Amino acid sequence: EIVLTQSPTTMAASPGEKVTLTCRASSSVSYMHWYQQRSGTSPKLWIYETSKLASGVPNRFSGSGSGTSYSLTINSMETEDAATYYCQQGSSYPWTFGGGTKLELK
Amino acid sequence: QVQLKETGPGLVQPTQTLSITCTVSGFSLTSYYMQWVRQTPGKGLEWMGFIRSGGSTEYNSEFKSRLSISRDTSKNQVFLKMNSLKTEDTGVYYCARGATRVSYWFAYWGQGTLVTVSS
Numbered sequence: 035e036i037v038l039t040q041s042p043t044t045m046a047a048s049p050g051e052k053v054t055l056t057c058r059a060s061s062s063v064s065y066m067h068w069y070q071q072r073s074g075t076s077p078k079l080w081i082y083e084t085s086k087l088a089s090g091v092p093n094r095f096s097g098s099g100s101g102t103s104y105s106l107t108i109n110s111m112e113t114e115d116a117a118t119y120y121c122q123q124g125s126s127y128p129w130t131f132g133g134g135t136k137l138e139l140k
Numbered sequence: 141q142v143q144l145k146e147t148g149p150g151l152v153q154p155t156q157t158l159s160i161t162c163t164v165s166g167f168s169l170t171s172y173y174m175q176w177v178r179q180t181p182g183k184g185l186e187w188m189g190f191i192r193s194g195g196s197t198e199y200n201s202e203f204k205s206r207l208s209i210s211r212d213t214s215k216n217q218v219f220l221k222m223n224s225l226k227t228e229d230t231g232v233y234y235c236a237r238g239a240t241r242v243s244y245w246f247a248y249w250g251q252g253t254l255v256t257v258s259s
Contacts, residue, residue: 067245076234076249077185088247120185124244128200131185 036061038121038132046140053108055135057099057121064125066104068097070117071134077120081106113139142166144235148253152225160253162218162235169193169211172237174218175246176209180231191218193241225257 037060047053057066065084069077079088081097084104094109108115116139121132148160162174176188189199191209199207208221218235232252239247 065244069246076252077246078249079239079245079247082239082245082247122185122187122245127198128202129187129244131187133184 035128036063036123036126036130038123038130040119040121040132040135042135043133044136044138046138047108047111048140049111049113051111051140053111053115053137055106055119055137057104057106057132059102059104059123061126062101063123065123066097066099067122067124068106069120069122071120072117080119111139142237142248144237144248144250146233146235146250146253148233148255150254151256151258153259154225154227154257156225157221157223158225158229158233158255158257160220160233160235160255162220162250164216164218164235164237167237169213169216169218172241173243174209174211175236175238176218176220177234177236177246177249178229178231179234179252180228182228188220227257230255230257 039058041056068081070080071077085097096107118134118136120134143165145163152158170193173190173192175190179185188203189209191197197209206223211218232254234252235250236246237248
């Protein structure tokens, strides 16, 4: 099983600040996918195939990476970006999720 | 538009069997893989398995011995059944679908159904 480790577990950012969330895989994966989840709601697809933004996702978000190291970056933090973000790999069974990064507004 | 909605029992006793129905609209089950994902306090988000557009299944080995996924295409419904429930199975169960016929990520999610395993 490929274990995905996200860091940091929790962080706070001020409006306008640049934010980078990291996801490391225990073995190489072809792509990484990211989800945003707000409290009490279902996860939403945010970034797929490492760097493609899902429909409706603001372009201040970007994704990058390869192999075992991937990241999600917010160019300029906004209030609405406060949420928990999860990475997920579908390269190898069983598909797995990271433990999440809770991003709070400072 | 694509819609998915889970319906579950809410409360299940330990050792009993969980049955959840996912009713979909806006697309055909014969055209897409349908997934089950759960979110528990202990393990977070876990992929459980899927049923292919052709009807075959793939399960996470974590659940393989007690999980069954099936469907009724005439009713646009997908079913999850899991036996021998434990308190650790308490959580929210989601059905989900990919963006394309064979997707390795989850583009559409249901609202989820909360399952509590308790006596």
